[in-house]
Amino acid sequence: MVEHASPEEAGIYHDRLYASIWENHRDIEDPEVLAQLAADLTVPSGLIERVVTNNELWPAVLSSMQRAHEWGATGTPSWVIDNKLMVPGLQDDDFFDRVIERLSNIKSGEENSK
Numbered sequence: 001m002v003e004h005a006s007p008e009e010a011g012i013y014h015d016r017l018y019a020s021i022w023e024n025h026r027d028i029e030d031p032e033v034l035a036q037l038a039a040d041l042t043v044p045s046g047l048i049e050r051v052v053t054n055n056e057l058w059p060a061v062l063s064s065m066q067r068a069h070e071w072g073a074t075g076t077p078s079w080v081i082d083n084k085l086m087v088p089g090l091q092d093d094d095f096f097d098r099v100i101e102r103l104s105n106i107k108s109g110e111e112n113s114k
Helices: 007-022 031-037 047-053 058-071 093-112
Strands: 078-081 085-088
Touching (some): 007 031, 031 047
């Protein structure tokens, strides 16, 4: 919702959200916590708390889940690379390096054959 209400501040809000989860171990299911993270942003006062409390974004979540299932994603994290490959689950950096290198080689081969 921050992306729509204040697009230029969405990155700031997301950084705060992730820090709240992974560094500060705050309960981001609490609408008050979510509102506090945006207290100094230009998002209208009370918007976040209202939207979360009333589940106003639930239809968007369901739609997103449906699209993910159509791609074959059944859990998180799931990664879609170059709109061609879906990688399910947590993977290490070496795995992604190999996947990206392989996709790059395939793409180079396709371009050279034209």
